[in-house]
Structures are given as C-alpha cells and as structure tokens.
Amino acid sequence: MKLLLYPNCSNGGVTAVIRSRANADKENTYLVVFTNDRGGRHSFDDLDNVTVRIVPDFRLGAFLTYLFNEYVFDSINVFSMPKIVEQMVQRDELAVTYEFHSSNMSIVEKEISQLPLDRVASLVVPSQEMKSKLSERLPKRLLPRLQVVPNLVDEFVFNTNGRSDRLSSLEEGLIPLVWIGRLEASKGAHFVPRVLAQLPENYVAIMIVSLESDPTRFDRFLAECDSMGVAHRCHILMDLQQQTVAEFYRSAAARGGWLISTSLMESFGYAVSEAISCGLRVAAFELPVWSRFEEEPKLVQVDAGSVVQMASAVAGKVS
The missing domain is CATH 3.40.50.2000 (Glycogen Phosphorylase B;)
Structure with missing residues (x-):
C-alpha cells in the first residue's frame, strides 16, 4: 500500500x-x-x-x-x-x-x-x-x-471522446475561451477580461475557478471585468470535477474555442496538457515549462503578459 x-x-x-x-x-x-x-x-x-x-x-x-x-x-x-x-x-x-x-x-x-x-x-x-x-x-x-516525476494526464478522462455539448446553451456564433485555475496573481486571471476587451463581442470567457475561502480575490476579478466592460461576457463556474472539465474542453473545441493560459509561473501546466488531450487549442503566455510541447500544433505561445498578442492568437491573426 x-x-x-x-x-x-x-x-x-x-x-x-x-x-x-x-x-x-x-x-x-x-x-x-x-x-x-x-x-x-x-x-x-x-x-x-x-x-x-x-x-x-x-x-x-x-x-x-x-x-x-x-x-x-x-x-x-x-x-x-x-x-x-x-x-x-x-x-x-x-x-x-x-x-x-x-x-x-x-x-x-x-x-x-x-x-x-x-x-x-x-x-x-x-x-x-x-x-x-x-x-x-x-x-x-x-x-x-x-x-x-512528470504529472500524468488521466487519459480515461481527458480525451477526444465523450460528451461535448456542455456549451449548447451559448448562442450560435459565440466562441468560448476557457480559463481554469485559482484567482491568484501568478495565474493571471486579471488578463482574461483585458483579452476579451480586445476581441469582438462574440468571444466569451468560461472561467472555471477553484473555491475561495477569502472573497477578496473574487471581488477583484469581478471589478476587473466591470472596469473592462466585459462582465456580461464572463461565465464563472466553480470547482468542477475532472470529468466535467474535460466535457467543457471538448465542448469548447467543438465550437472553435481555446484554452487560454495566462499564468506567469508554472511547475508543470496540467491544464494545457489536459486541454490538448481533449482536442482544444491553447494560447499561452510563453514559459520554459512549455518546451515539452515544442512540436505541438495546438499550442500557440505569445510573449508573457502581452494582452494584444493573446487576443491576436485566438482571433487567428498569428500562427
């Protein structure tokens, strides 16, 4: 044992x-x-x-x-x-x-x-x-x-098979940008509303966030959404099980969406690995840890902290 x-x-x-x-x-x-x-x-x-x-x-x-x-x-x-x-x-x-x-x-x-x-x-x-x-x-x-000891992606959960209709309630033509993590500074959640503000109205954010014991960080994120005028385009989901997260990844992929990784520090980057395993494209701030994806066509890296480059990536204006 x-x-x-x-x-x-x-x-x-x-x-x-x-x-x-x-x-x-x-x-x-x-x-x-x-x-x-x-x-x-x-x-x-x-x-x-x-x-x-x-x-x-x-x-x-x-x-x-x-x-x-x-x-x-x-x-x-x-x-x-x-x-x-x-x-x-x-x-x-x-x-x-x-x-x-x-x-x-x-x-x-x-x-x-x-x-x-x-x-x-x-x-x-x-x-x-x-x-x-x-x-x-x-x-x-x-x-x-x-x-x-590299982390393992649970291939029984994160794959291209299975349910992919989690976003069926979104209006036709809306493109989902999935973000997942804790609302802490190093994860860069505050970049999400700034990226949205650079994109047309048909781009929406699907925020999958962890439970917070202190509401302060949540309040700050909501304030950032309000200040950028994109609060109506941010959908927040709390503490989802892994199977449900995989379903959202597949659903976003089916609608031409992306996972966006705005993290400024990563020890491994589980979400990026899992999203790619579900067939979802990823736009990420450039970090050394992504070197293992050097030949991965679904990953687009942009300069860390560059809101403009991130928006251009998901809009298809950079390769």
Missing part, C-alpha cells in the same frame, strides 16, 4: 495529480490522507484502489502514529506539508519522499526551510524546469536525491 498526504481535497490541482497517478497504477492500493475537504471528496469514487481519509490537522499526528504502528507502506509521499515530515522521519523504518508542486518559489523556499532535508529519502518535482529552480536552492549534497 502507498501512502500520500496533501492538505486540500479539491477537484483539481494536486488532487488531480494523485488521482491520475493511482489510476495509472491499478495494481497498487493507495491511502490518500487530506486535512481539508475542499469539495473533492468524491474525486476518487470510481477508483477501487484508492481509500480517502480527511483528518483535521489537530488529529493528523495521532492518526499517522496509528497508521505506522498498524501498517507497512511501500512508499510514503508528502505534498506541501513540510511540518508533518519532521514527525515521520523520527521513525527509521520510514522512507519519506517530499514532492514540490507549487510554481511559486516563495512558497517552495518556505517549504525547504521547514523540511528536515537530510532525513528525507528523496525530493520530487514535476518538470525539468522545476528541478533547475530547486537545484539553485538546495545544498549540493542533496542534489542526487532530486528527481523529476
């Missing part, structure tokens, strides 16, 4: 990373422990090899002690929970792998500062670009432990 720990049980992000990993490894069983329910409790319902537990922070230490006394795990992977690693590495029989999945290097540096680095068995990142960034921040003696 494999043990994985991550704070937030949501419908996307690292939850999707874990789900895809387990789905591609049906011969092994997975115990996945979260500390917060963010609406993704049912993300694993169709996977017989996954057991999900949501354990509050204040009970996590005792729960892990129980687990390690009762079970032997083939592997232990911890995501974005550096403080709990200290407790785990006190047990010499445990080999703990720590995974970095944030593209925000300030967050990564904080995690590094809180980790008992010399007692962690291995360190994992999802891309070569992230490995390069971490290599600059780790003691050289630890670099042999740093590995790249």
